[in-house]
Amino acid sequence: MLDYDWLCRRENPSIVAIVHKGSSGLHKAFFGSSEILIPVYDSIAEACKNHARADVFVSFASMRSAFVSTKEAILQDSIRTVAVTAEGMPENQTRELIRLAKLNNVWFIGPATVGGIKPGSFRIGNTAGSIESIVSAKLYRPGSVGVVTVSGGMSLEMYHIISQNSDGVSEGIAVGGDTYPGTTLLENLLRLHSYPQTKMLVMLGEIGGKAEIEVAEAITSGKITKPIVAWVSGTVASQFNSEVQFGHANARSGNDQESAQAKNTALKNAGAYIPKSFNELGKTINDVFTKFVLSDKEYKEPSQISPQLSTSFRRPTSIVSSISDDRGAEPLYNKKEISSFVSRSIGFLLNQLWFKGKLNKVGEDFLELAVKLMADHGPAVATAHNAIVTARAGKDVIDSLIAGLTTIGPRHGGALDGAAKWMLSCDQRKNLAS
Amino acid sequence: MKIFFKLTHHETDPDSIEYGLLPDARFKKSEVGINISPEIIMAQKAIQEFSAKKLIHQNISKYTDHFFQEYQGVQITPDNVDSISLPDFDNGYVAKPDELFGKRGKNNLIFMSNNKTEIIQWIKQKSSQTIKLQVSSVRTIQGKLFTFLVEPKIPHEKEFYLSISSQRDHNVIYFSNKGGVDIEENWNDTIELKIPFTIEPTPLPKLVLDKISAQLSENEKDIVLTFIDALYQLYCELDFTYLEINPFVLTDQGIQMLDCVARLDDTAYYKNSLIWGRAGITFPKPFGGEALPEELVVEQIDSKSGASLKLKVLNRNGSIWMLTSGGGGSVIFADTVGDLGFANQLANYGEYSGNPSTDETEEYADIVIKLMLNSKAKKKVLIIGGGIANFTDIKKTFIGLISAIKQNSQQIKRQGIVIFVRRGGPNYEEGLQLMKTEMQNLDIEAHVFGPETYMTHIIELAVNKL
Numbered sequence: 092m093l094d095y096d097w098l099c100r101r102e103n104p105s106i107v108a109i110v111h112k113g114s115s116g117l118h119k120a121f122f123g124s125s126e127i128l129i130p131v132y133d134s135i136a137e138a139c140k141n142h143a144r145a146d147v148f149v150s151f152a153s154m155r156s157a158f159v160s161t162k163e164a165i166l167q168d169s170i171r172t173v174a175v176t177a178e179g180m181p182e183n184q185t186r187e188l189i190r191l192a193k194l195n196n197v198w199f200i201g202p203a204t205v206g207g208i209k210p211g212s213f214r215i216g217n218t219a220g221s222i223e224s225i226v227s228a229k230l231y232r233p234g235s236v237g238v239v240t241v242s243g244g245m246s247l248e249m250y251h252i253i254s255q256n257s258d259g260v261s262e263g264i265a266v267g268g269d270t271y272p273g274t275t276l277l278e279n280l281l282r283l284h285s286y287p288q289t290k291m292l293v294m295l296g297e298i299g300g301k302a303e304i305e306v307a308e309a310i311t312s313g314k315i316t317k318p319i320v321a322w323v324s325g326t327v328a329s330q331f332n333s334e335v336q337f338g339h340a341n342a343r344s345g346n347d348q349e350s351a352q353a354k355n356t357a358l359k360n361a362g363a364y365i366p367k368s369f370n371e372l373g374k375t376i377n378d379v380f381t382k383f384v385l386s387d388k389e390y391k392e393p394s395q396i397s398p399q400l401s402t403s404f405r406r407p408t409s410i411v412s413s414i415s416d417d418r419g420a421e422p423l424y425n426k427k428e429i430s431s432f433v434s435r436s437i438g439f440l441l442n443q444l445w446f447k448g449k450l451n452k453v454g455e456d457f458l459e460l461a462v463k464l465m466a467d468h469g470p471a472v473a474t475a476h477n478a479i480v481t482a483r484a485g486k487d488v489i490d491s492l493i494a495g496l497t498t499i500g501p502r503h504g505g506a507l508d509g510a511a512k513w514m515l516s517c518d519q520r521k522n523l524a525s
Numbered sequence: 526m527k528i529f530f531k532l533t534h535h536e537t538d539p540d541s542i543e544y545g546l547l548p549d550a551r552f553k554k555s556e557v558g559i560n561i562s563p564e565i566i567m568a569q570k571a572i573q574e575f576s577a578k579k580l581i582h583q584n585i586s587k588y589t590d591h592f593f594q595e596y597q598g599v600q601i602t603p604d605n606v607d608s609i610s611l612p613d614f615d616n617g618y619v620a621k622p623d624e625l626f627g628k629r630g631k632n633n634l635i636f637m638s639n640n641k642t643e644i645i646q647w648i649k650q651k652s653s654q655t656i657k658l659q660v661s662s663v664r665t666i667q668g669k670l671f672t673f674l675v676e677p678k679i680p681h682e683k684e685f686y687l688s689i690s691s692q693r694d695h696n697v698i699y700f701s702n703k704g705g706v707d708i709e710e711n712w713n714d715t716i717e718l719k720i721p722f723t724i725e726p727t728p729l730p731k732l733v734l735d736k737i738s739a740q741l742s743e744n745e746k747d748i749v750l751t752f753i754d755a756l757y758q759l760y761c762e763l764d765f766t767y768l769e770i771n772p773f774v775l776t777d778q779g780i781q782m783l784d785c786v787a788r789l790d791d792t793a794y795y796k797n798s799l800i801w802g803r804a805g806i807t808f809p810k811p812f813g814g815e816a817l818p819e820e821l822v823v824e825q826i827d828s829k830s831g832a833s834l835k836l837k838v839l840n841r842n843g844s845i846w847m848l849t850s851g852g853g854g855s856v857i858f859a860d861t862v863g864d865l866g867f868a869n870q871l872a873n874y875g876e877y878s879g880n881p882s883t884d885e886t887e888e889y890a891d892i893v894i895k896l897m898l899n900s901k902a903k904k905k906v907l908i909i910g911g912g913i914a915n916f917t918d919i920k921k922t923f924i925g926l927i928s929a930i931k932q933n934s935q936q937i938k939r940q941g942i943v944i945f946v947r948r949g950g951p952n953y954e955e956g957l958q959l960m961k962t963e964m965q966n967l968d969i970e971a972h973v974f975g976p977e978t979y980m981t982h983i984i985e986l987a988v989n990k991l
Contacts, residue, residue: 155795181793182568183764187724205915220915221951242853244878248912248980270568271693324856327863368864369857370981
């Protein structure tokens with residue numbers, strides 16, 4: 092997702108926070124060739140509290156945990172869209188999420204889909220695959236065609252076909268093939284239809300279910316007025332004799348009205364542009380684009396920005412400082428001016444530096460006590476201390492060892508030498524006396 | 526909104542005790558056929574009448590104290606047909622196949638007797654024959670019967686109809702006090718009730734109960750309303766997606782369900798495994814859907830893999846063999862074969878997707894290629910097709926495909942089979958180049974294309990070779 096952001100020349104990464112229970116802290120990731128730190132939170136509520144401007148929640152949770160986390164996300168005030176990739180979510184759980192999403196005015200994409208892409212802005216997860224395929228399907232900048240597919244696997248192929256036969260995709264959504272997609276083909280088409288940058292629509296449906304019939308009805312009733320090219324796959328199913336039948340989760344009833352042919356015919360009768368077969372879908376898109384979009388006097392070509400490819404070598408850093416910051420006029424410790432520490436206890440200072448202020452007063456007092464007990468170099472181990480400081484400064488093993496060894500002298504680590512010398516001297520004096 | 530499959534398809538047999546089954550409700554295309562879009566998880570699955578009734582009997586007491594006696598049905602399979610001793614039933618026995626299809630009366634597949642030996646003999650006789658089922662005016666299915674159900678015959682008068690089904694934001698109940706074989710004729714007397722969906726089992730709203738109550742006589746009210754209310758909550762709790770009881774009847778022993786059709790959401794297995802397991806829930810293959818050995822092997826690979834691998838042979842002697850990938854994409858390749866008028870030459874439908882390993886792909890491809898080599902068609906083509914993958918590694922899967930081709934290269938060459946390839950996705954350039962080079966080395970005619978070529982163009986090229 093970050094690579095996509097960089098490719099589109101987004102100024103800031105789209106991901107502001109990660110929720111990963113038990114792994115709170117920071118996640119290091121590349122944005123272009125530089126590294127950024129993304130905060131990781133234990134809970135969705137905490138993440139939303141700290142990033143109230145983020146309004147999209149993308150769930151990569153497994154099938155069993157997706158329900159609870161998605162529900163929590165839907166109930167956050169700041170979240171307006173959730174996308175769920177998990178496959179195999181029980182239907183009743185999906186229905187409950189649909190109910191809650193409606194109630195809370197949240198847009199719900201998924202489950203069981205790669206998600207969607209808004210060229211130039213954002214992509215969900217793995218949508219549209221590798222950077223190479225994104226570049227070849229021109230998905231780094233917005234075009235004029237809104238696309239909604241059932242199949243996530245076919246979405247990239249569709250974007251590619253559209254990029255070759257029009258000015259490209261304005262937004263693409265794969266609703267997923269479950270019996271109850273979070274938002275339907277029609278709901279997504281109507282949303283894309285409402286955006287001025289959408290000049291035409293493309294839909295790829297599948298055999299079974301009534302979702303495509305709803306779209307046909309929306310065209311008939313005038314809810315969809317922009318030109319729409321549609322194709323419902325699965326036409327081969329009806330070409331077999333009684334021994335073989337095709338069908339899937341949405342093709343429950345075996346109803347003739349839900350066959351691919353019937354739905355293509357219904358869409359055609361409603362006024363959608365339907366090719367003779369998938370083989371001619373590209374050509375139909377091209378025809379409709381030329382006839383309705385290009386011919387519009389107010390049509391503007393999409394801006395010809397080029398994708399920003401990350402060519403420089405990515406080298407991960409070994410040490411990250413999320414505490415000290417010396418970029419401003421006054422250096423900061425954990426986002427506080429260094430001068431503000433003058434009047435505070437050592438325990439408070441260490442709490443800010445080592446634990447980012449997470450300790451309570453007891454903890455601070457304990458740190459303070461530890462420092463007092465270890466303050467003199469005598470009981471403390473000067474060699475190890477120096478070696479550690481040197482290592483933390485990023486030096487290698489040899490440098491660190493040398494730094495440690497240089498502390499060995501008459502007052503530290505030199506005791507044995509000293510004792511030996513004294514004993515030798517005693518011995519010599521005894522000899523002299525006798 | 527009428528939810529199912531017009532009742533006009535419903536043929537009843539007044540001479541039998543076939544109680545107004547809705548044939549289409551039992552015989553879904555999806556249950557008979559193959560899953561052409563494996564991205565879509567086959568969530569709704571039919572269960573046997575025996576286990577559906579057991580599931581209800583075992584669990585309904587959670588929602589009602591009404592007397593609802595233990596289920597007396599006996600399941601008979603080839604495993605126990607010789608050893609079983611049927612319990613004593615006062616009024617005799619009813620035997621019928623339990624294979625997820627309806628119209629059993631119509632097809633002469635219901636047998637009643639007072640004699641246990643006769644019942645077992647009838648079952649043995651029926652399971653030794655190949656049965657031809659007329660499932661609609663245009664459609665017959667052949668196969669063997671394996672599973673039977675024997676129940677006590679229950680004398681009764683009035684028959685009730687009840688069905689519950691799921692929609693996006695509500696559940697629907699259909700109820701009639703004129704159930705049984707005449708449900709079709711009496712459909713206008715059936716009441717339709719919509720209940721808003723809740724994820725927690727919730728008692729039926731008073732309004733709904735009142736409407737059902739209006740259909741009942743005073744002495745029926747209490748027990749029938751309690752039953753429906755309890756059943757509805759059970760439906761929600763145990764992840765049913767469809768439940769039809771036609772009919773249920775009132776006897777001295779309480780409510781008796783004479784016939785029952787049910788589907789469960791199999792993705793909810795993990796949360797119901799104990800309760801479903803206790804009732805012996807399985808998701809058997811539909812009647813006549815016996816798979817070829819090759820298909821079973823693929824099924825096994827599929828069940829062990831995180832990826833998806835599917836195979837259905839349509840025509841053993843077909844010319845066009847498919848090694849296509851992606852749930853949506855593979856359907857479109859098959860569609861295009863049909864759209865170009867070559868459906869009768871299409872040998873198989875299948876797909877691999879979800880980034881299968883090299884080994885899995887090789888095993889899968891080897892099975893398809895061996896089937897192809899055994900086809901008696903004079904000219905054959907192999908389609909290695911796919912859309913532009915989001916994350917399936919093309920190089921990795923192609924290495925598997927190539928080694929399967931290599932293993933069979935002598936015969937592929939001898940039979941003059943031509944290979945057509947079109948694919949895109951991660952590492953596709955290396956994958957395609959590898960395919961080209963290897964096919965040249967093996968001296969096999971192969972036409973290899975990437976994303977720059979329209980996806981289904983290879984189908985046009987391929988059918989020209991036939």
